[in-house]
Amino acid sequence: MAIDEANVTRRGFIKGTAAAGAGLALFGAAGAMATSEEWLVPAHADSGEEYTAYTYHQSHCGGMCPLACTVRDGRMVSVQPNNCCDDRYETICVKGISEVQHIYGDHRVQTPLKRTGERGAGEFTPISWDEALDEVCDTLKELQAKHGKDCVVISSGAEANFPWLAATLGAQVDGSSGIDVGIGNGLDPAIGFGGGYAMATCEARDWVNSNLVLNVGSNFLESSLPNVRLFFEAKESGTRMVTVDPHFSTTAGKSDQWVPITPGTDAAFFLGMASVILDEQLYDEDFVLNHTSLPFLVDASTGKLLRDHAEDPAAEEPETGEQNPFFVWDAAAGAKAPHTDATVTPALEGTFTVDGTQCTTVFSLLKKKQASYTAEWAEGVSGVPADTIRELAREYAEGPACLALGWGGNDKMGNADIAGHAAATLVALTGNVGKVGAGVGVFVGGSYNGHAGALGAWELPEEMAAGTLEMPLYDAREGNAKVRACVFCGDVLQQHIGNMNKTADFARGLDFIVTIDPYFTEGAKWADIILPACTRFENDTEVGNVKVGYSNIVLQNKIIDPLFEARTDFWIGKEIAKRFGVDQYLPKTSDEWVAKVLSSSEDPYVSSLTIDKINEKQGVYPLEGIEEPRREFMDRVFATTSTRMDVYYDGLVAYDQALPTYEPPLEAHADSELAGKYPLQLANVRTRYRIHNQFNDAKWLQQFAEPRIELNPVEMETRGLATGDAVEVFNDRGSYQCRVKANESIRPGSARMFEGQTADYLIEGNVQNVTNDGYVERGAELMCGPVIPFSDTLVEIKKA
Ligand SMILES: Nc1nc2c(c(=O)[nH]1)N[C@H]1C(S)=C(S)[C@@H](COP(=O)(O)OP(=O)(O)OC[C@H]3O[C@@H](n4cnc5c(=O)[nH]c(N)nc54)[C@H](O)[C@@H]3O)O[C@H]1N2
Ligand SMILES: Nc1nc2c(c(=O)[nH]1)N[C@H]1C(S)=C(S)[C@@H](COP(=O)(O)OP(=O)(O)OC[C@H]3O[C@@H](n4cnc5c(=O)[nH]c(N)nc54)[C@H](O)[C@@H]3O)O[C@H]1N2
Ligand SMILES: [Mo]
Numbered sequence: 001m002a003i004d005e006a007n008v009t010r011r012g013f014i015k016g017t018a019a020a021g022a023g024l025a026l027f028g029a030a031g032a033m034a035t036s037e038e039w040l041v042p043a044h045a046d047s048g049e050e051y052t053a054y055t056y057h058q059s060h061c062g063g064m065c066p067l068a069c070t071v072r073d074g075r076m077v078s079v080q081p082n083n084c085c086d087d088r089y090e091t092i093c094v095k096g097i098s099e100v101q102h103i104y105g106d107h108r109v110q111t112p113l114k115r116t117g118e119r120g121a122g123e124f125t126p127i128s129w130d131e132a133l134d135e136v137c138d139t140l141k142e143l144q145a146k147h148g149k150d151c152v153v154i155s156s157g158a159e160a161n162f163p164w165l166a167a168t169l170g171a172q173v174d175g176s177s178g179i180d181v182g183i184g185n186g187l188d189p190a191i192g193f194g195g196g197y198a199m200a201t202c203e204a205r206d207w208v209n210s211n212l213v214l215n216v217g218s219n220f221l222e223s224s225l226p227n228v229r230l231f232f233e234a235k236e237s238g239t240r241m242v243t244v245d246p247h248f249s250t251t252a253g254k255s256d257q258w259v260p261i262t263p264g265t266d267a268a269f270f271l272g273m274a275s276v277i278l279d280e281q282l283y284d285e286d287f288v289l290n291h292t293s294l295p296f297l298v299d300a301s302t303g304k305l306l307r308d309h310a311e312d313p314a315a316e317e318p319e320t321g322e323q324n325p326f327f328v329w330d331a332a333a334g335a336k337a338p339h340t341d342a343t344v345t346p347a348l349e350g351t352f353t354v355d356g357t358q359c360t361t362v363f364s365l366l367k368k369k370q371a372s373y374t375a376e377w378a379e380g381v382s383g384v385p386a387d388t389i390r391e392l393a394r395e396y397a398e399g400p401a402c403l404a405l406g407w408g409g410n411d412k413m414g415n416a417d418i419a420g421h422a423a424a425t426l427v428a429l430t431g432n433v434g435k436v437g438a439g440v441g442v443f444v445g446g447s448y449n450g451h452a453g454a455l456g457a458w459e460l461p462e463e464m465a466a467g468t469l470e471m472p473l474y475d476a477r478e479g480n481a482k483v484r485a486c487v488f489c490g491d492v493l494q495q496h497i498g499n500m501n502k503t504a505d506f507a508r509g510l511d512f513i514v515t516i517d518p519y520f521t522e523g524a525k526w527a528d529i530i531l532p533a534c535t536r537f538e539n540d541t542e543v544g545n546v547k548v549g550y551s552n553i554v555l556q557n558k559i560i561d562p563l564f565e566a567r568t569d570f571w572i573g574k575e576i577a578k579r580f581g582v583d584q585y586l587p588k589t590s591d592e593w594v595a596k597v598l599s600s601s602e603d604p605y606v607s608s609l610t611i612d613k614i615n616e617k618q619g620v621y622p623l624e625g626i627e628e629p630r631r632e633f634m635d636r637v638f639a640t641t642s643t644r645m646d647v648y649y650d651g652l653v654a655y656d657q658a659l660p661t662y663e664p665p666l667e668a669h670a671d672s673e674l675a676g677k678y679p680l681q682l683a684n685v686r687t688r689y690r691i692h693n694q695f696n697d698a699k700w701l702q703q704f705a706e707p708r709i710e711l712n713p714v715e716m717e718t719r720g721l722a723t724g725d726a727v728e729v730f731n732d733r734g735s736y737q738c739r740v741k742a743n744e745s746i747r748p749g750s751a752r753m754f755e756g757q758t759a760d761y762l763i764e765g766n767v768q769n770v771t772n773d774g775y776v777e778r779g780a781e782l783m784c785g786p787v788i789p790f791s792d793t794l795v796e797i798k799k800a
Contacts, residue, residue, distance in 0.1 A: 054082050054619035056554040057096045060158040061691045062224050062445020064549030065091045066620045069559045076560055084620035089550050091226040098700040107520045107697035109532035110564035122525040136529050137579035139512050143484050150467035153483045157490025161569040166466035168577045177472030182411035182787035186420025190647050192639025196784035200441035201433055203449050205629035207234035209437030212401040216244040217409020221251040222688040224444040248745035263681050264665035265382040266410040270422035272378025275370045276393035277429050287431030291636045292645040293362055295346035297327045300358040303653040321642040362648045369659050397430045400437035408685050412791035414666035414776050421660040428645045434633035450551030451630050453623045456600030477506040485512035491523035491693050498773035498788050501734045522758035532566040543611055546594045551626040555619040655778040665792045666774050678731045678794035684755040692756035707757035710743040726763055726800040736765030737800045770795055
């Protein structure tokens with residue numbers, strides 16, 4: 001343990017434990033306790049050792065900021081941007097700076113803990129690592145012997161690092177089912193990119209080359225802090241930045257134009273734009289004919305795309321478009337022709353008889369469908385004036401333009417896939433993809449949006465493999481699932497699923513729950529055993545991890561020794577592997593693992609790198625070719641079956657969603673049955689002061705981002721509320737209490753809350769108590785399964 005006991009003053013010690021409230025029992029052994037209160041006594045500048053070491057910060061804000069950390073007398077005393085090779089990557093925010101305090105925060109789990117009270121009550125007693133690990137492994141083995149290996153489900157947040165825990169246990173893995181897949185479910189099948197997460201087809205660095213950036217449903221200037229500079233560079237170079245958001249967000253405030261929209265109606269807005277583009281013939285005819293499925297023939301009676309032959313559903317690989325072409329209508333020959341025949345000029349519209357079957361084109365079907373989706377109709381649904389829709393449609397069609405979407409806006413509504421599909425239709429009509437200054441998708445995050453590097457992996461023997469996921473955890477709550485035990489690396493239980501009261505019932509029914517986290521979270525309260533993990537800054541060897549972030553390969557070097565009795569994820573994973581008798585297949589140290597991840601890369605540029613070589617550049621090594629922004633599909637060959645933008649989803653004919661058909665959100669809309677009882681929509685958004693539940697106990701940040709619910713003054717007045725009042729937020733699913741704040745930026749009819757706010761930081765209850773966990777019937781047919789519609793939530797608010 002790295003605590004300088006002499007510097008822990010008696011007074012500081014008492015204050016520290018008092019601040020933690022029930023902290024003695026909660027967070028570990030009193031004797032080992034040292035919180036920031038006593039930690040921040042002056043360090044001796046003249047005596048002791050001082051050094052600077054390099055690591056990267058949290059990834060889940062898209063950050064991974066390269067950091068230079070100064071350590072004095074064994075304590076981390078300052079965190080600054082790493083002045084590494086290229087100043088584009090020298091970023092830091094208040095979250096990074098305040099880690100000096102936060103890593104010593106009073107919600108750190110300091111020792112392994114064993115539950116003493118009811119599940120969820122948060123009562124624990126400290127135990128030793130050996131006791132904790134033995135109990136974890138013995139219990140898991142016992143359950144697996146009875147119910148099969150896959151009765152254990154492992155689930156991690158984004159920051160944890162357990163590359164082989166599931167393989168060690170033969171357990172199922174549930175990543176983050178249903179999260180951030182709303183828009184991507186509708187967009188990505190059209191392009192074959194993004195894996196359902198709507199990853200942008202180019203980087204925000206390309207925005208300087210755009211005529212327009214239409215930012216719909218993202219608060220980029222808070223959710224993408226390392227890239228904020230790119231937004232302003234584009235704006236200053238003359239790119240028009242337009243933000244479509246129900247609320248006057250930070251990003252809306254810095255944009256050239258703010259377009260307020262009714263929550264959950266992005267699809268209507270996009271469909272209105274598409275109609276203008278069709279009516280005014282603003283579409284890019286060359287792109288439409290040669291690079292999209294819009295001229296493809298559809299069987300009018302079944303709605304299925306015409307193909308050469310029926311596919312074998314049992315085949316291991318679906319056939320390519322080359323092997324099993326689609327068809328277009330060759331007007332010159334008066335016959336069908338395979339879409340792959342480059343000599344044919346396809347007919348865009350019409351009805352044709354093909355082999356005795358009535359056929360039409362996707363474009364004709366789109367035109368027919370769009371007839372009712374006029375700009376005036378879209379105004380009626382979305383509240384965006386028809387003239388604004390027309391102007392934006394013309395400007396977008398002119399291009400080059402980027403359609404920047406979000407994970408925090410309409411993505412968090414049940415109807416999100418329709419918005420994604422409508423966005424894909426807009427892109428297909430205008431060709432705003434695969435050329436300089438044009439792209440579509442979510443641009444948030446430096447670490448997700450740069451160039452990707454091909455890191456290698458540690459190979460495991462074949463028999464060491466994870467189980468197959470039976471069903472996502474949100475469905476496992478319905479009962480009848482195999483799962484008997486869960487290992488949560490991070491706060492999955494509370495943070496990853498809507499409707500906490502239902503999740504709590506599920507947690508009560510499980511046989512065993514383990515949480516591995518540096519902090520005592522809401523989800524940890526449900527654990528039987530809590531294992532204290534190290535933060536990014538602590539390690540027991542030289543190097544803890546390697547990642548690609550921000551177009552660079554970055555090392556997580558050790559800054560300080562593990563604090564308290566915390567241990568690294570790597571160490572915990574190894575100790576579990578030892579007890580399961582498979583330790584011999586794993587690297588001995590994280591240094592050995594990192595070296596292997598580099599040397600086993602298929603890319604010779606990456607495999608030639610070593611830890612030393614990267615550390616010569618202060619832990620940050622640029623990938624090749626990163627001077628140019630990443631741009632996908634510049635050859636306009638898409639990663640779809642036809643290699644074109646496939647906008648017609650004939651798998652969804654049964655749901656009338658082969659082309660986007662407008663549907664309102666599940667519950668958060670004006671005609672909702674619940675609207676009378678619960679008139680306010682609860683928008684769950686991110687803030688620059690937090691990463692989800694992370695930094696809740698960062699004292700220096702709490703003063704800027706005290707958890708509160710925000711309402712328009714009009715809504716405050718009708719409820720007789722004043723800023724600072726304690727309120728209850730409730731619906732049929734549950735309730736929570738917090739303070740309320742008036743804010744004119746909030747749209748009347750909605751309330752806004754920063755997500756990740758949990759019971760320990762509110763007056764009572766947890767935001768997740770009220771959030772929606774329902775989904776649409778077609779959910780199972782979508783690319784990533786249904787989205788969890790956290791913001792498709794209606795509530796009422798009253799004085800508590
Ligand atoms: N600082 C920080 N950065 C983060 C994170 C973090 O926790 N903290 N988390 C990361 C993660 S995991 C994610 S998913 C991303 C999310 O990043 P974003 O997609 O930018 O999500 P939010 O920041 O929640 O912003 C969503 C915006 O959409 C608006 N909105 C709400 N409903 C609608 C709607 O129906 N239509 C439209 N058009 N707009 C709507 C909200 O008012 C809000 O301004 O951020 C990442 N970056
Ligand atoms: N109501 C509501 N819920 C939401 C959302 C919403 O809008 N509304 N948004 C959703 C979205 S978009 C997302 S992406 C998810 C994000 O939810 P998470 O994936 O849970 O978010 P993270 O910030 O990655 O959480 C990381 C957790 O890991 C812990 N941790 C940090 N470092 C380490 C480490 O080194 N090792 C280990 N073992 N643990 C570590 C942190 O203390 C924290 O508990 O939340 C979702 N939940
Ligand atoms: Mo997310």
